[in-house]
Amino acid sequence: MKKNYTKIVLDLLMAITFVLLMNPRVLDGLPIHEIAGLVIGVAILVHIGxxxxxxxxxxxxxxxxILPKKTRFSFLLNILLLISMAAVIVTGILISRVVLPSLAIEGSHTIRELHGFFADVTLALVGLHVGVHWQWIMSICKKAFKSKEGKLRKGVLASVILSLAILAGGIQWFASTATPSNGEFMPKQMQQSEQATNNGNTTNQGNTTTTNTNQAPPNGDFREGKFHGKEGHGGSSNPFLVVLNYFAIWAAIIIPTYYIEKRILRKKRESKLRPQTS
Incomplete structure (x- = not known):
């Protein structure tokens, strides 16, 4: 039972970390994004273990x-999830600017697109994964918060609330004190454009002529450091809004998955109870 509790806590931490990684500008920007990406890779290995x-x-x-179809589907889902997550990590390494810049590939716009694509795929697969295992998750949570007599375990509930409060406070403190590393996101084209702007402002005696050579990034986004949206997935860089946004997306996947599975299981039970006619 303790092993199940460990898995749920680990999965919850991985889920929160993953959705925060969907927006590279959350917290301290790209450095934390890359470091946490490698950490979550290690956490996945622990999860598999x-x-x-x-x-x-x-x-x-x-x-x-004889193997149940649900088990076979869950196994296939886990394989796809492992492949997509591995693709996210590998493409992340190939576009690294902070942790592993020596392995980065120059002109890696296509790899950045793949990195974002596999992140979206992983997000959807995680939602399906949780939806398929929702009954098991609820069963473990009920056993964790309720005793055999059906009484609420106030000590466990208080410790969970305290842990979440500490986690939320830590995120808020870090988000309010850390200085976002916007320089890491500014592509060379924009940096060169700013330099050209400074050099292009010329002043003549008696006649001031200002030449503005500042150009907007192609297609309104970062060409060399493109992320989804102006500030990455989810738009806002506020960590709480990012978590709420992606947990809402997961809920939109988990709820129908749970009820579809429940409907399928009910039909199977009804078919078994239905008398067979010769």
Whole structure:
């Protein structure tokens, strides 16, 4: 049971970290974005390790027709999720500017597009993953917060609330004190444009002539450092708004997935109870 609690806490922390990573300008900007991206990669390996036994047993039985369809679907979903997350990490390394700049590829606009695409795919797959396992998650949470007698465990509830309050306070403090590293996001074209603007402001004796050579980035976005939207996924760089935004997106995926699965299971039970006519 403690292992299940560990998995849920780890998954929750991974979920919060992942949605914050969807906007590179959250918190301290690109440095934290890249470092947290590598950390979440390690967390994924830990997650797989905690589910190692299930992975091995399911892999051995994947071709067995007796294996439940839900288990087979969950296994396929996990494989796709692992591939998409690996693609996010690999493409992130190939466009790194802070942590691993030596591995970055010059003129990596296409890789940036792939990085954003796989991040979106991963976001959707995580929602499906949680939706499929929602009943299990609720079962573990009920056991965590309620005793065998059905009484609410106030100590556990208080510790969870305190932990969330500390986490929220830490995020708010960091967001309010850290200086966003906007320079990391400014592409060379814009930097050169600003320099040209300064050099283009000329003043003649008795006649002032101002030449503004500042050019807007192509298509209104960063060509060399393009991220979704003006400030990355979600628009706002406020960490709380980013978390609420993406958790709402997940809810839009989890709720229908849960009820579709529930409907399928109900139909299966009804078909088994229905008397067979010869």
């Amino acid at each position: 905690l589910n190692y036994q299930w992975v091995i047993n399911t892999t051995k039985k994947i071709l067995d027709p």
